[in-house]
Amino acid sequence: MFAELSSHAAELRQRLVAFMDEHVYPNERALLTPPPEKDRWAPRPLAMALMEKARAAGLWNLFYNHGPEGAGLSNLEYAQLCEVFGRSLAAPEIFNCNAPDVGNMELLAAYGSPEQKDRWLRPLLSGDIRSCFAMTEPAVASSDATNIETEILRDDGDYVINGRKWWVTGAPSHRCKVAIVMGKSDKSGPKHKQQSMILVPMDTPGVTVVRPLTVYGFEHAPLGHAEVLFENVRVPATNMLLGEGRGFEIAQGRLGPGRIHHCMRFVGLAERALESMCRRAESRFAFGSRLAEMGGVRQVIGQSRCDIEQARLVTLKAAWMMDKVGNKAARNDIAVAKIAVPTLTGAVIDRAIQVHGGAGLSQDFFLAEAFAETRFLRIGDGPDEVHREALARVELERGK
Template identity: 55%
Template sequence: MNFDYSEKSITLQKKLKVFFDTHISPIEKEVEAFNHDPENAWKKWQGLEGLKEKAKKEGLWNLFLPKAYGELSGGLTNLEYAPLAEIMGRMTWSSEVFNCSPPDTGNMEVLAKYGTKAQKEKWLTPLMNGEIRSAFLMTEPDVASSDATNIETAIVADGDEYVITGRKWWSSGAMDPNCKIAIVMGKTDFDAPRHLQQSMILVPMNTPGLEVVRPLSVFGYNDSPEGHAEIVLNKVRVPKGNLLVSEGKGFEIAQGRLGPGRIHHCMRLIGMAQRSLEIMSRRVTERKPFGRNLDTYSSIRQDIAASACEIEQTRLLVLSAADKMDKVGNKEAKDIIAMIKIIAPNMALKVIDRAIQVLGGLGVSADTPLAHFYAGARILRLADGPDEVHMSQLGKSVIKKYS
């Protein structure tokens, strides 16, 4: 294994860091204040489009899409992209500046891999250009959606159309004012074999019968402007040409989509944890409770040392997963993808929690990113499959391997 970054990746890392220092870090607090202000819910910070144009000109655009996708992609492997996603993870909102923000990244991969020429022209092109945003509708409130075969949304053929009926929630991205298209997962055949019942279909957000019921908050954060919505699909009609691939391919598409999505989350989590470690390390040199600098206490040094060890361990595991995905594909790398999805959120939570404890009241305020980091890391123990599902599947695979 050789995890040395390629010259291309190193060059992009340097450019990305300069871009952050020049254009993003100076306005971080302004953007955070705007996004957290309830009066600005579901509105875009006015300078975002300007930043996106600067990123395009710098060649820092669509970096996430693996080079296997040809001319559409940024030409990077997963291994080359990992440190770039880590840098973006240092701020909760920065990925959109580079068109590398979920759920758009996963949706673009789905359209690039499975979409027809017409579907790509209508939806993938504007997504790749950053002109619109998208949502992914899989999770449902009335079933245990950690097993996607449980979903109950119906996609019923009727002449030249499909009629969609169901209720979704945690539909990330759906609150964004620029969200124009949703990929909806439902069942076209409730009597087919378990993993062949599901299909995926493209539903424009302005289709009659699609109703955004409410935004959902995460530990009190509404994550504006993209948010997380509860959505009702009440006899929504779309052309049959909106179906992805064919009936019964939904579960297969979902598994292909979630692999890259999971590793991207883990890459960004390392960025959150790394920044939290840096904030904590600076703080301990500045505070003198009881007449001594915090950095002179052994317990503080041990927390910082443990955090540095855990971040590097997780970083190496994520790089190993990225390397395996590049060499043998997402399906063959499923066990190590499960490992990182278990390890990375839990590692980040521990590091962020230590940083919060060191900062005290400042750590739980909005004056640092730590509280929002904590909320984001905690939801990733659930999003794209809870820890328990990944551990169960990984355990089953390990047992099979050695028995």
């Protein structure tokens, strides 16, 4: 059923592997760690140069299948390419396949007006700008999006936005030029029709990036995550996406593919962690034997292979279902992957850290940051519990 690549996808995969070896791994540390004396949110010449190379090599917008700007891959094919570049946290941006821009580009392609596409989707696809998605708020439990309090209120030919958001990925970057903001345009309407999504240029008066946020101390520069304040932010009514009250509809469409792309990348990250674990175990001696000869270490290596295979299979199944029946009908498979993969791959990375000893926690290896990444996804894009709850509803219905 799985893993059949067209000759086009297989050829892209081969070139992607070569590009990673030649350009990404050797520069990984420099790409992930901004020099302390420089503005950490400014564009980095090295990243920009590699993006240019990736684009020239046709390794660009691999996720995108809404037009000639993409690579024309199925979800199942993209999953297998995503696994290749998912091995490095520095890679997604180089190939213009990073969150949240991918989700925002998908959203604009599906729901944007021709003018909105021309102004925002076009420069995003060409990598000239970055974007962010502002839904979560510090004041309310945002895993339940009906709680969102930000106001998007009509005032003649404009909308006026007021609210405080946080965990807005990408907002600190100087390259971030537009936010997709979710908020309430009708507080008294039916629960799932109260919310809207609107495009807000980041340089609009009243938009303030208050502070960057860290994940276990990692800044994730140069994109990062931020708290963002919207105070009497005025944008033209034509910036509304799809129509007033249609925010929930758009949110459902946006999050499905975004979630699965994280899973695809994590499979690659866990494979790399297992390779690193084995190399380390082969090369270190303690108490008279190689770590690789110790029963406990061999057990975690074996278990890690089992976990990666499970993670890969649920991810590929979800991607395959998206191709066969569409994102909406594949939502249960997407939920299974979203719940299972960060835990399975996070466990592999955690074991790799343990086998590396102190080195595993240090900046000398990719493992500590990789662990933080898998841990965050058990909360980001909705906490695991919310997805389990949705699955439970379906299962209980099935039993009736």
